[in-house]
Amino acid sequence: KKSGIKFEFFIGPFIQGPxxxxxxxxRLFSENLDDLKAVASDVEQIYMEVPGIINIDNPYSVDKTDxxxxxxxxxxxxxxxxxxxxxxxxxxxxxxxxIGNFQDKFGEKYDIVLKANKEDKKDLNWIDKTYVTNYAGSxxxxxxxxxxxxxxxxxxxxxxxxxxxxSIMADVDENVQSIDKATRQVLEQLxxxxxxxxxxxxxxxxxESRSESFGGLGQALIIALLGIFAVLVLQFKSFKQPLIIxxxxxxxxxxxxxxxxxxxxxFSFMAFVGLTSLMGIVINSSIILxxxxxxxxxxxxxxxxxxxxxxxxxxxxxxxxTVTTVAGLxxxxxxxxxxxxxxxxxxxxxxxxxxxxTLVLVPVLYLLFSNGDKKIIxx
Numbered sequence: 001k002k003s004g005i006k007f008e009f010f011i012g013p014f015i016q017g018p019x020x021x022x023x024x025x026x027r028l029f030s031e032n033l034d035d036l037k038a039v040a041s042d043v044e045q046i047y048m049e050v051p052g053i054i055n056i057d058n059p060y061s062v063d064k065t066d067x068x069x070x071x072x073x074x075x076x077x078x079x080x081x082x083x084x085x086x087x088x089x090x091x092x093x094x095x096x097x098x099i100g101n102f103q104d105k106f107g108e109k110y111d112i113v114l115k116a117n118k119e120d121k122k123d124l125n126w127i128d129k130t131y132v133t134n135y136a137g138s139x140x141x142x143x144x145x146x147x148x149x150x151x152x153x154x155x156x157x158x159x160x161x162x163x164x165x166x167s168i169m170a171d172v173d174e175n176v177q178s179i180d181k182a183t184r185q186v187l188e189q190l191x192x193x194x195x196x197x198x199x200x201x202x203x204x205x206x207x208e209s210r211s212e213s214f215g216g217l218g219q220a221l222i223i224a225l226l227g228i229f230a231v232l233v234l235q236f237k238s239f240k241q242p243l244i245i246x247x248x249x250x251x252x253x254x255x256x257x258x259x260x261x262x263x264x265x266x267f268s269f270m271a272f273v274g275l276t277s278l279m280g281i282v283i284n285s286s287i288i289l290x291x292x293x294x295x296x297x298x299x300x301x302x303x304x305x306x307x308x309x310x311x312x313x314x315x316x317x318x319x320x321x322t323v324t325t326v327a328g329l330x331x332x333x334x335x336x337x338x339x340x341x342x343x344x345x346x347x348x349x350x351x352x353x354x355x356x357x358t359l360v361l362v363p364v365l366y367l368l369f370s371n372g373d374k375k376i377i378x379x
Contacts, residue, residue, distance in 0.1 A: 022169035023179045024053060024186060025204035029165045033154060035196040036060070036166055042193065043168045043201075050185045052176030057169045063152040067124075076145040080134035089132045089142060092116070124148055160202075167204065174338060180266030183207050210269055221276055225249075228283065236290070244365045245286040248358050252282040255353020256346040265342045274343035275350065281325065282354040285318045289362050303370050307363045315359060322355045 026043055030036040037060045044058040069090055071083065091097055096115030103109050116126060127148060131139040158165055172179045183205065190201060202208075225246075232242035256275050260267060289310050296306035326348050333344025 021167070021204065022057070023172045023206045024170045024183050025208070026168045026186065026190070027160060027165050027202040027204050028168065028199065029160070029163050029202070030196070030199040031164055032196070032198060033157070033164075035199050036164070037154065039195065039199055040166050040168055043190070046186055046189045046193075047168065047170050049189075050182055052173045052182050053170045053186075054173050055171040058166075059155055059158075060166055062155070064155045066151045066153055068149045068151050070147045070149055072145050072147070079140050079145060080136055080138075081132050081140055081145055085132045085134075086142070086146065089130055090146075093126050093130055169205070178264065178266045179206050180268070206268075217272060217276065221279075225279070228280075232287075236294070240369045241290055241294075241366075244362060244369060245283060245290055247361055247365060248282040248286045248354050249279050251357045251361070252278050252350035252354035254350075256350035258353065259345050259349020260342060263345055265345060268342045270339060271342035271346045274346035277343075278347045278350045278354075281347070281351060282358065285321070285355060285358050286362050288314050288318060289358070290366060293363075293366055303367060307366050311359060311363050318355060318359065322351055325351060 024047070028036055028039050028043065030039070040058050040060045044056055044061060047053045047056045069086075071086055073083070076083070076086065088097065092114050093116040096113040098111055099114050100112045101109050102112055116130075127143045127146065128141065130142040132142060132145075134140050158167070172182045183203070187203065195201070229242050229246065232245060233239060236242060253275065256271070256278060257267070260271060265271065292314055293303075293306045293310040296309055297303065301309070329344045329348055332340050333348060334341075336344065
């Protein structure tokens with residue numbers, strides 16, 4: 001324990017969706033290392049100006065210092081010392097030199113490493129204490145034929161799709177603002193930034209991961225909806241009535257987005273999962289209304305009477321289904337933490353909004369697009 005040293009540990013929250021390097025990440029591309037380093041420093045400054053962004057990691061913010069051994073080849077040649085002998089001497093002091101191995105009576109082998117004392121390597125005085133042997137067998141002080149130089153350089157050079165880049169990463173304190181809002185603020189400033197010629201950037205982090213995830217899930221959702229629509233067409237033997245039923249979907253999406261926006265949540269991966277589940281739930285309410293109205297028309301009732309009675313009869317079951325679903329989701333939504341909240345609120349908001357409007361809109365559309373008082377034959 002040393003006085004005056006303070007350690008701080010940060011444990012990040014659960015990240016929704018696939019794992020990412022950091023919630024906020026900007027990749028900068030350039031073949032010019034000087035430009036890359038300068039822009040990385042400016043992006044780091046942009047991060048600092050955005051509220052809620054913490055734990056900024058810029059690999060180019062601090063240079064590494066290399067120790068270079070510069071050999072005076074002319075002097076070494078005159079003294080009869082080879083480059084290989086100098087290399088062996090330096091490696092023996094700095095890293096240690098493997099000179100063989102030892103095998104005990106049990107057959108276990110141990111490496112024998114020749115290395116300098118740790119105390120002697122704390123400073124650069126070891127160069128005055130190290131000797132090499134020349135052709136004549138004389139001991140030559142290493143400091144006579146080599147000089148030590150310090151060279152600052154970038155810690156590492158990474159490549160992304162064969163292009164040289166640096167990744168500026170950071171976490172976000174979501175008690176201040178969401179990851180989505182913080183990322184948008186960074187991107188707004190980057191749009192106004194004057195990048196050097198040949199320097200470009202790419203957004204990574206949660207936004208990139210979300211785009212990739214949503215792309216796959218979006219395709220799966222479209223296929224699922226087309227499958228549901230096909231089943232409804234076969235069931236109702238009509239294209240109009242499945243379209244009437246599907247009007248609940250945009251209503252539910254509107255309700256989900258409004259709820260997330262009012263509560264300050266971004267449309268995250270879990271919110272998308274909730275929205276996908278929501279679509280299957282809200283379609284059921286519309287199916288119940290349309291199917292019951294069709295049955296009443298089969299019994300000989302007029303379209304108007306069938307729609308009114310269907311709405312009255314199915315009002316309580318639809319409303320109770322909504323209430324019980326919302327009640328079941330509330331504990332997970334309110335007490336489940338930030339990971340589950342977007343999913344829960346998306347389902348709750350979309351379900352309430354679509355249910356209230358479905359009970360009005362579906363009967364109206366049924367009246368407008370049904371085939372008058374003709375009976376619908378359902379096999």
